[in-house]
Amino acid sequence: MEWFFLLSGLFLGWSLGANDGANIFGTAVGTRMVKFRTAALVATIFVILGAVISGGGTTETLGQLGAVNALAGSFTVALMAGLTVAMMTKMKLPVSTSQAVVGAILGWNFFTGSPTDYKALVEIVGTWIFSPILAGIFAILLYLLARRFLGNARIHMLQMDAWTRIGLIVVGAFGAYSLGANNIANVMGMFVFANPFESVSIGGIAQFSGTRQLFLLGSAAIGVGIFTYSYHVMTTVGNDIFKLTPILALIVVLAKSLVLFVFASQGLERILLSVGLPALPLVPVSSSQAIIGAIIGVALVKGRTGINYNTIGRIASGWVTTPLIAAALSFVALFFVQNVFEQEVVKQRDNSPTEVQADIPSDVSITPNKQYHYATINMTGFDAYCSKPYPSHGVVTGSVQAGL
Amino acid sequence: MAQLFTKHKQIEGEIDDFLDLIIEGGLLFKKGVHFYLDGRSEEFEARLSDLRRLEKDADKLRRSIETKLYLRTLIPEFRGDVLGLLEHSDAVLNKIADTLLLFSVEIPETLEDLNESHYDLAHNAIDASENMVKAIRAYFRDLSAVRDNVKQVQFSREETNRIAEKYKRDVFQRTNLRLSHKIHLRYFAHNIESIADEAEDVCDRLSIAAIKRYI
Known part of the structure; x- marks a missing residue:
């Protein structure tokens, strides 16, 4: 039964892979600079590496918000987050998996009467607003750097094409790593406190912890999403949203990946703290919103007028509507799971x-x-x-x- | 990775070879016109034959480049512009070859006292095509130089038009020539002039393509 409960998380992982895989390699595959197979393979490998190696930080922050400690509860929370994403996508409303997950966890908190760490909540919500702005700043800096370098480099157009292809794969690998590190919390974060995996020893040399096994499974689901459905998103929806040249796509994806990385890297946090600087919170952020922030940054620096502020407004409205809908759905679903299906959605507390x-x-x-x-x-x-x-x-x- | 760069390098080399052929075609044209006006028909025919062979080679090379760019899905966002530039610059070479061929076929009776104008006309028209090639090379390697080369093409075209107009006025003001003779000479001046016009058209396309290349 406990394996069945993990299915909702895997579904969430699949949908994240299908959508966010397109954010990483959409333009590269859409413009045929990179073959889909290459893109999917690179993305899958690096998503798994990112999740297993660096996925702990953001998961912990979600855990502070609400530690869903019963498998049936985790199942319901993940399912309702996934349902919110699917529903809002169907209604063509801007949606982020991160925000849906946070909303669903808050729904669990309200239903079970568990306390919500408002400091963590403010930290998370602040990051949602800050991450697209930071992505925009990174994109502007990278764009100016690229323009300065490429303006003086006098590289033949065909050589530039070869370098761009390599760059798209390298940046895509980094993007996938950051996605795995940052967003695995969305997929498996709610299962960590009800983890069915035991720690295993690898040849008596190293321990493969239960949490990392969970992350491996979740990131594999993201990989399946990339392989099975992201091509469709890359060649249709992805191209409609991002009309970018391959070089601009490289800049935008790198800016987005840096944002996901800085909000996921425990190593960077340690370095900042060790030199007495304030550390950025480790929070799962929306990859789509970060990439839109980066595109707006590039558009601004290129002096493009006609930025669609309605679109920005719609995205910002998603910060409010997505968690609210997810919280409401989660609350109602938990009621049914507990009272109709008689499943344990919260464990007894031990202080x-x-x-x-x-x-x-x-x-x-x-x-x-x-x-x-x-x-x-x-x-x-x-x-x-x-x-x-x-x-x-x-x-x-x-x-x-x-x-x- | 090395294979990727080798493939790109190969096409880069082919594009350079193609542009070299246009330059060579222009030089052959200038020589051919000189020999024709000087009455050295054998040397003229030899240059014409070289130019026609060169034109065929250029056509073959252009098709090979176009096929490779498509099959290997190279420079996807600029491929249309590059193919357009190659086709139109090939049209300039065709115009050069066709104009020299007309000298061989129609054997115009040129006027000795206007030979200097004829040389000037041919030189300026070929200057325009040579600067066009420089502008195309700059488009591939050094965008900042495109504007300078395009300006030179425009200057050469204006100069060609000015010389052609002077030549035509001179011819039509003569009372001792048949109208058919005048029209025939005007036709040749017009053909040479249109080499520069076509080179300028290529540069107009190039200016737009260059704007698209700025990131």
Whole structure:
């Protein structure tokens, strides 16, 4: 039965792969600069790598918002998020998987009476607004850099074509890695606290944690989405939205990928904190909205007038409508799952302290609001934390007390 | 990756060869007109024969480039512009060859005192085609130079038109020539003039294509 419950997450992964795969390689495949098979293979490999290696950070932030700790609850939350995305897409309304997932988790919080971490919520919502702006800034900088370099380079058009093809694949690989790292939380985040996988040892050398197995499964679903359906999106919807030349597509995809990366990279966060700079929150952001931000950035710097502010308004309205619809659907569906199908959508709470192992660099000063990030540096510790009933209150060994 | 660059390099080389043929065609035309006006018919016919062979080679090369650009789906966003440029610049070469052929077929009775104008006309028309080739090469490698070369083409075309007009006025003001003779000479001046006109048309297309290439 627990495998059945994972299906909704896999469906969400499939739909994310079908749509966001087009964001990464849409123009490259649409203009036949890159073959679909090559694009799909590269995207799938790097989505999996991104999810398994760097997927922990954003998942933890979603976990702060609401730790869905029963499989039937996770199933319902993921299913309703997926349904919201499908419905809004059908109605041609702007939609983001990230926002639908957050809304569905909030619906679970309201239904189960679990507390919502409003600090985390503000952090997440702030990121939705900030990420397209940041993508626009990155796109402007990259565009100016490219124009300066290409203006002086005097490269033959055909050589440029060859370099652009290579660039599109490399940037696409980075985009896929960032997508996996940032958006795996949308696909499998709600299953982490009700993870059916046990940690396994690989030849006694390394441990493959349950969370990483979950991420592997989710990213494989994203890969299936890319292979089975993204071609359709790339050659139809993708081209209608993004009329970009291959070089501009490269700039836009790189800008978007950088945004997804900075909001997913625990390594970057550690570096920023270690030099005393404020770290960006690790939050799953909408890849579509980031790419639209990047396109607007390029359009502005090229001096294009006639930016469709109605479109921008429609996108911004999605920030409000998507989570609201997802929350409402999730709330109603959880009621049915619990009372009609008699499934456990929330586990009994255990407020006893839990000890969690975490590797904390001794030379790093930890501010109270950043303690949770360090507590997850060690994935084994994170798994231990995840396996505890919500809301676990962990005590990080060492000199730091972390309010997990 | 190396294979990708080799394929691109090969077509790049073919485009350069094609443009070289246009330059060579222009030089043969200038020589041919000189030999015709100087009455050196054997040398003239030899140049004409070289030019006709060269024109066929250029046609073959152009078709080969076009096929490869399509089959290998290269430069997708500029392919239409590039193919258009190659076809129209090939038309300039065809015009050069056809005009020299007309000298061989119709054997116009040129006027010795207007030979200098005839040389000038041919030189300026070929200058326009040579600058057109430079502009096309710049389009592929150095966009900032396209504008300068296009300006030179425009200048050569204007100069050609000015010389042609002077030549025609001169011919038609003569009372000792038959009208048919005058019309025949005007026809040759017009044909040479249209080489420069076609080169300018290619550059008009090129200017638009260059704007599209700026990222």
